[in-house]
Amino acid sequence: MESSAGGSRQAGRGGSVDAVHAGLDAPAPRHASMCPVEDWLGFLGHRWNALILWHLQGAPLRHALLLERLPGITAKVLSERLTGLQERGLLTRVDIVAVPRGVAYGLTPAAQQLVPVLNQLEWWARGVSDERALTRLVSLPRGDVSGLIGVIGVAVRDR
Template identity: 50%
Template sequence: MYPDSESAVLDTPSPRHPTECPVEDWLSFLGHRWNALILWHLSTGAKRFSEIMALLPGITPKVMTDRLELLVERDLVSRSSQNTFPRVTAYQLTESGIAIVSILDQIERWAKRDK
């Protein structure tokens, strides 16, 4: 059923902690409140902080800042600033962010189909 190399991997014990398993790590990260929603809203194009805040009623500025920083650290979102007055900062998906949103779209279609 599986090629030898895959069955050897499937027959090894699972990692003890999610951080030892990249899939568990990413699922945990994406499942954290607001992360997937921020990515989803950025999938339509770059947005300023205030624009994202307006799309997510209930999120606080502190939580939004924390979430965006983590998404930037994970290279899913990029942050760009223009040296204008007032300064304009925008957030947009990176190539990795676009790929993740594509995967999340597939999961959404699957979830709706199997309801």
């Protein structure tokens, strides 16, 4: 067992002591269908679902406005995704009584808890992408690097 500023961790196959103490399962053989994280990642990773939640984090939006903010999605697919998000308890459908009448979609409290997790995932993904881009950049021949510097906005010192 190691101790660090972030808490104690158990080395080896036993998993994280912190995870077990937090009420989470320790790593063990199991089918992916039995893992709630796999289930949710599969659902949220389905095309458009995370982006819909991202666009709704500010305020409820009408179907037509969501269509405008999601270039490439069809009205049918958007309706299917909205229904799926509602069935998972992440969206509410709110009737609009003002003119023009209609409905808007907003986040439930569960989705409001999920959005910061998605934001953290975005920060992580951007960091990994930046690291991979820099690794590729540094590994290019010197002549190729100079043409890429302005494109990605990274300054590279002479080696």
